[in-house]
Amino acid sequence: MSLWRTLVGKLWITIICLVACVLLSLGLFLLPFIDTNFTNPGAIKRLFVIASMIGFSLTTFFALFLFTKITQPMQQLIKATDSIRKGKYHTRLSLRTTDEIGELASAFNHMAEELENTIRSLNHEKEHLASVLRSMNDAVITLDGEGSVILTNPPGDQIMKSWGDLPEEEEEGLVGKGQHDRSGTLAPQPLLPLFRSVLNQEGDQSSNVHVKQGVWSVHMAPLTSESEIRGAVAVLRDVTEEVRLEKMRRDFVANVSHEIRTPLSMMQGYSEALLDGIATSPTESMELVQVIHDESLRMGRLVRDLLDLARMEAGHTDTTMRHVDFRALVERVYRKFAVRAKDNAIALNLEFRNDELYLKEANEDRLEQVLTNLLDNAFRHTPEGANITIIAGTVKRTSGLVLEVSVRDEGVGIPSEDLPYIFERFYKADKARVRGEAGGTGLGLSIVKNIIEAHHGSIHAESEVGKGTVFNLMLPVEKVQ
Secondary structure (H helix, E strand, C coil), X not given: XXXXXXXXXXXXXXXXXXXXXXXXXXXXXXXXXHHHXXXXXXXXXXXXXXXXXXXXXXXXXXXXXXXXXXXXXXXXXXXXHHHHHCCCCCCCCXXXXXXXXXXXXXXXXXXXXXXXXXXXXXXXXXXXXXXHHHHCCCEEXXXXXXXXXXXXXXXXXXXXHHCCXXXXXXXXXXXXXXXXXXXXXXXXXXXXXXXXXXXXXXXXXXXXXXXXXXXXXXXXXXXXXXXXXXXXXEEEEECHHHHHHHHHHHHHHHHHHHHHHHHHHHHHHHHHHHHCCCCCCHHHHHHHHHHHHHHXXXXXXXXXXXXXXXXXXXXCCCCCCEEEEHHHHHXXXXXXXXXXXXXXXXXXXXXXXXXXXXXXXXXXXXXXXXXXXXXXXXXXXXXXXXXXXXXXXXXXXXXXXXXXXXXXXXXXXXXXXCHHHCCCCCCCCCCCCCCCCCCCCCCHHHHHHXXXXXXXXXXXXXXXXXXXXXEEEEEECCCXX
C-alpha cells in the first residue's frame, strides 16, 4: 500500500502543510521586521531556515512513528481479516501492545477463535447429519419453498432416478419450467400433492403413494425459519411387502374362515337332520352320515394342508435329503393313479426320456407329495375321454444337469390373467366351481411350490383355456452347494 494513501501519510502531509503555512506566514511578517531592527539579519534568516528544516524533520519523524505504531498493525489486521474471509480461520495476530491497537488485536484473535470453533462445530454437525442420512435405509428428500430438490441421501437418489421418467404435472404456485432450470430438479410428481398440503396446512402430513406397482409410505414435515415455511423434508419407506403381507393375511383369514365354515355348516345341518329324525329309512340315515363323514375328511385335509404349509414356510419340516431313484418314484405314483384314471375314463400316460432318472439329494416323500398334488389337480379338471401325460427326463443346462418333469392334462385350462396367481394360497382359477367331491382345499399348488423351492428347483405353468394345462418342474440332479 502507498504511504500517501495511508492514514499516517495523510496526517503527515496535513502537518507539513500546516507547518509550511505557519512558517510562510511568519516569514512574510518577520522578514521586514528583521531587516529593519537587527544589525545581522542574514544570521537570523539562516536560523529561521534551520528551524524550519528541524520542524519538517520532526514532522517526518512523527509520521514514521505513527506509521510504525498505527499503519503497520492496521495492515496486519487487514491481512488477517482477508485471510478469515478466505476461510483460513486459524489466522491470528501477534501484536502485543497495551494501547487501543493491542486491544483490537486481542478482540480480533478472540473473535477468530470463536469463529473457528463455531465453524468446526458446524462442520461436525454437518458430517454427523450426512452420516445419519447415509446410514438410513429410508429415503430422505428435502425440498425448498418452490418444490425443488435441495438435498437427498443415497436411497433418495435412487428414488429420484427411478421416478425421473414419471410425467411431470404443471402445478400453480410451484416452480415453472423456466425456474426449474435454474433452481434444480423438481420434486417427483407423486410427492407434489403432499407437498402442497404441507404448505397449505403448515403441519406434518403422511400418506401412502402408489408408484410403479409399489407402495411407499411418505411422511413430510415443513422446514420453518422465523415462523415462515421455507420448504419440506420427506421421509419415504418402501412398504410394498408390508402391504402385500397384510393383504395376504386378510385374505388368508377370510379364506380359511370360508373354507372351514362350509364343511362345518354341512356337518351341522345334516347332524341336525339326523337328530330331528328327518331320515325315514336306514338308507337315508346312511347317506346323511356319509356326507358328514366326507365333510369331516375334507376339513381334516384342509387343516393338515394348512399345518404342512405353515411348517414349510417356517422351515420346520423334516426334509432329510438322500439319493432318490426318481424313475421308481414316478412309476409308483403312476400305479397309484391308474385305478382312478380307469374309473374316470381318463387315459393316464407315462413317458421317460432317459433310462435312468435320479436325484443325488432330495426328499422322496415330499416329491411324491408334489406329483400326487399335481395329478390330483389334473384329474379334478380333466373330463372323461381326455388324456393326462407325465413326461420325465434330464437335460443339460449351463448350471448343470437338470431333471425336467411335465404333468400335462387336457382339461378346461386356466385363463392367462390367473396364471401368475395360481401358486398363492386359496387362489382358485375356476371361481364358479362347485364344492364337493371335486373341490380341493386351494393349498395344493402352494405346497408344491414350497417343496420345489426347498429342493432349489423351480415350477411354472402353461395353459390355454379349453385345451389344457402343463406344469413344468425343474430340479437339479447334482447336490447344490
